[in-house]
Amino acid sequence: MSDTMTNTQATGGDGAEAPRGVENLPMVKALNAGLRQAMLDDPRVLMMGEDIGRLGGVFRVTEGLQPEFGTDRVLDTPLAESGIIGTAIGLAMHGFRPVCEIQFDGFIYPGFDQITSQLAKLTNRHEGQLSMPLVIRVPYGGHIGAVEHHQESPEAYFAHTPGLRAVSPSTPNDAYWMIQEAIASNDPVMFFEPKSRYWPKGEVDFSSSAVPLHASRVVRTGTDVTLVGHGAMVTVLLQAAELAAAEGTSVEVVDLRSLSPVDYGPVVESVRKTGRAVVAQEASGFASIGSEIAATITERAFYSLEAPVLRVSGFDTPFPPAKLEGLFLPDADRILEAVDRSLAY
Amino acid sequence: MQFLSTDGVFSVSEQSEQYAPYLERLTEADHRRFYRDMSVVRAFDVESANLQRQGQLALWVPSFGQEAAQVGSAHAARPQDHLFPSYREHAVGFVRGIDLLNVLRLLRGVTHGGWDPKDPTNGNFHLYTLVIGSQTLHATGYALGQKLDGRTNTGNHETDEATMVYFGDGATSQGDVSEALVFASSYQTPQVFFLQNNHWAISVPVTTQSRTPLHRRGDGFGVPNVQVDGNDVLASFAVTAKHLDDARSGQGPQLIEALTYRIGAHTTSDDPTKYRTQEELDSWVAKDPIARFEAYLRSQNAPQSFFDDVDAEAKDFASDIRCRTLALETPDMSLMFDHVYSEPHPLLEEQKAWLAQYENSMNGGESA
Ligand SMILES: Cc1ncc(C[n+]2csc(CCOP(=O)(O)OP(=O)(O)O)c2C)c(N)n1
Numbered sequence: 001m002s003d004t005m006t007n008t009q010a011t012g013g014d015g016a017e018a019p020r021g022v023e024n025l026p027m028v029k030a031l032n033a034g035l036r037q038a039m040l041d042d043p044r045v046l047m048m049g050e051d052i053g054r055l056g057g058v059f060r061v062t063e064g065l066q067p068e069f070g071t072d073r074v075l076d077t078p079l080a081e082s083g084i085i086g087t088a089i090g091l092a093m094h095g096f097r098p099v100c101e102i103q104f105d106g107f108i109y110p111g112f113d114q115i116t117s118q119l120a121k122l123t124n125r126h127e128g129q130l131s132m133p134l135v136i137r138v139p140y141g142g143h144i145g146a147v148e149h150h151q152e153s154p155e156a157y158f159a160h161t162p163g164l165r166a167v168s169p170s171t172p173n174d175a176y177w178m179i180q181e182a183i184a185s186n187d188p189v190m191f192f193e194p195k196s197r198y199w200p201k202g203e204v205d206f207s208s209s210a211v212p213l214h215a216s217r218v219v220r221t222g223t224d225v226t227l228v229g230h231g232a233m234v235t236v237l238l239q240a241a242e243l244a245a246a247e248g249t250s251v252e253v254v255d256l257r258s259l260s261p262v263d264y265g266p267v268v269e270s271v272r273k274t275g276r277a278v279v280a281q282e283a284s285g286f287a288s289i290g291s292e293i294a295a296t297i298t299e300r301a302f303y304s305l306e307a308p309v310l311r312v313s314g315f316d317t318p319f320p321p322a323k324l325e326g327l328f329l330p331d332a333d334r335i336l337e338a339v340d341r342s343l344a345y
Numbered sequence: 346m347q348f349l350s351t352d353g354v355f356s357v358s359e360q361s362e363q364y365a366p367y368l369e370r371l372t373e374a375d376h377r378r379f380y381r382d383m384s385v386v387r388a389f390d391v392e393s394a395n396l397q398r399q400g401q402l403a404l405w406v407p408s409f410g411q412e413a414a415q416v417g418s419a420h421a422a423r424p425q426d427h428l429f430p431s432y433r434e435h436a437v438g439f440v441r442g443i444d445l446l447n448v449l450r451l452l453r454g455v456t457h458g459g460w461d462p463k464d465p466t467n468g469n470f471h472l473y474t475l476v477i478g479s480q481t482l483h484a485t486g487y488a489l490g491q492k493l494d495g496r497t498n499t500g501n502h503e504t505d506e507a508t509m510v511y512f513g514d515g516a517t518s519q520g521d522v523s524e525a526l527v528f529a530s531s532y533q534t535p536q537v538f539f540l541q542n543n544h545w546a547i548s549v550p551v552t553t554q555s556r557t558p559l560h561r562r563g564d565g566f567g568v569p570n571v572q573v574d575g576n577d578v579l580a581s582f583a584v585t586a587k588h589l590d591d592a593r594s595g596q597g598p599q600l601i602e603a604l605t606y607r608i609g610a611h612t613t614s615d616d617p618t619k620y621r622t623q624e625e626l627d628s629w630v631a632k633d634p635i636a637r638f639e640a641y642l643r644s645q646n647a648p649q650s651f652f653d654d655v656d657a658e659a660k661d662f663a664s665d666i667r668c669r670t671l672a673l674e675t676p677d678m679s680l681m682f683d684h685v686y687s688e689p690h691p692l693l694e695e696q697k698a699w700l701a702q703y704e705n706s707m708n709g710g711e712s713a
Pocket of ligand 1: 107514
């Protein structure tokens with residue numbers, strides 16, 4: 001702990017044992033465990049955000065961390081996203097590894113300038129003399145019936161920005177491991193947490209990480225069509241695959257996990273096998289992650305394709321009022337409609 | 346700055362003297378109107394929280410405890426003034442004449458807006474803004490427009506315009522709010538910044554946002570400022586009336602900090618017991634703005650029948666809101682596509698047509 005900090009005894013850890021084995025946990029608890037582990041492993045890791053300390057975050061992802069690690073390592077910030085990111089940049093220059101929480105997807109934009117013009121470019125500006133080991137956690141996406149600015153999927157803006165890495169876990173297990181890997185990364189990582197997946201439980205294997213941070217992964221094997229997605233969409237794709245199986249169509253599902261860089265290996269390999277691909281996301285489709293993936297599949301697997309790569313996404317409208325979210329967000333039926341179109345070529 | 350003590354006793358101090366003349370504008374009927382507005386909106390607020398609990402609203406944002414700051418300041422605005430709220434200003438909207446069902450439509454998730462600020466029946470009450478602090482800049486731009494168009498500072502208070510923007514103590518930390526003060530000061534806009542310091546930004550106390558009383562920020566921007574007891578409806582009225590008139594008569598932007606308290610949760614998703622003490626809450630419940638004004642009115646011989654009538658009206662209002670909320674229908678999908686641009690956009694037309702056809706096929710109609 002730096003001698004500039006006052007609360008020196010709060011270097012963290014109440015000595016509680018790290019979890020072991022396999023546990024069934026919701027993603028919020030898995031993230032909480034991952035954050036805690038990262039703070040135990042490295043005393044330079046600290047957290048910043050609105051309501052993350054005393055309240056434990058509006059989603060309770062940081063619950064218990066301020067009591068355990070102290071107010072010098074879990075900072076309840078003034079209400080200013082540009083302030084959070086900009087200050088975290090300075091802390092990182094001083095050798096800390098800040099993990100910032102943005103309360104909701106739609107509130108990241110006051111911090112956009114600091115993220116895109118500063119955070120993303122500082123390593124480059126310093127010609128490699130400086131690294132920016134910052135993580136920005138962003139609860140994102142729809143399906144929670146909330147008011148405006150609380151259901152958005154802004155990941156493309158950040159994946160588009162050179163200098164930032166971007167990832168999104170789809171399961172509690174990935175959340176536990178990926179948050180630690182993101183914090184260990186020496187580059188800034190945008191960490192998109194699919195909030196509709198915050199509460200369903202899943203197995204977390206505390207003994208070892210399955211795959212590296214930036215690896216994509218086949219989560220269901222099949223032979224007829226490849227479905228590609230990330231975050232909460234992966235669950236929808238798996239539902240669609242189930243429904244398709246009942247109708248005799250064998251669907252393979254690839255979870256991207258990382259949005260920048262994208263690990264195209266498993267994606268392209270899958271499409272070479274199936275000859276068909278549907279890329280799905282909650283975000284609006286125009287100039288999106290899905291567009292990028294579709295274009296790259298076409299470039300790299302052109303001779304294997306039996307049909308154009310299709311995209312399913314939110315419409316090119318603002319995220320609608322909650323009562324219309326079911327029309328905006330792609331569901332399993334919308335995915336299957338695209339699967340049918342692909343198969344019809 | 347205060348006229349009414351917490352137990353409703355009226356007095357004028359050295360500090361409040363300059364504001365006292367503004368109280369002369371008020372008749373007994375106005376006083377009763379203030380009380381009635383605060384009481385009706387409180388009943389509305391409680392009913393809305395119930396509706397949320399019963400699954401009829403996605404969320405509810407209580408105004409409970411802040412009625413005097415809102416009703417006093419809103420009544421101080423003249424009809425030609427424009428008001429930019431944050432998202433908790435239900436009482437301001439009510440005073441300015443919007444149908445509060447529109448606020449429930451927003452929180453039920455059938456609209457992002459709710460009302461048309463250009464409709465004269467809506468009292469120049471602009472839409473709610475959920476991104477903290479943004480509306481302060483919009484208000485500054487609006488006020489600058491009033492100035493550029495010569496709609497202010499002609500010497501006639503009955504027609505000269507001003508703008509008032511509402512924001513919270515948490516919002517004062519946002520860059521936008523500082524920028525709004527800079528622009529307003531630079532262009533000397535006819536504008537009042539009305540800060541409701543309700544002491545909490547969700548779980549974060551105001552002391553995290555500022556080490557000085559917030560109104561004193563105005564000094565650094567060259568903006569005249571004052572702190573008022575926001576639970577005193579008469580003080581809130583008089584202070585706002587004066588500073589709006591200063592603003593409309595060429596004296597530039599003004600900052601009012603109204604000290605009040607968010608008695609309820611931040612929203613229905615929030616659990617304030619996690620971060621504040623019962624003692625603190627109790628100390629503010631004891632300063633309740635409605636009880637205080639009731640004590641004052643009783644000391645002025647307002648009859649019991651008046652209070653009974655207001656009670657009955659508040660209950661009727663709440664039950665009417667309940668019925669109309671339950672009757673709200675899910676909007677047509679065209680709402681999603683039709684207002685993204687004001688001129689046709691080919692991509693959206695294509696997507697809207699696709700969705701219509703797709704929905705039709707899913708509902709057993711002809712498939713694509
Ligand atoms: C830019 C932005 N960041 C975060 C939020 C989430 N949020 C909603 S209300 C709130 C606290 C606001 O406090 P204050 O300005 O004091 O107003 P109050 O809610 O107390 O009326 C926060 C952090 C938001 N709406 N906008």
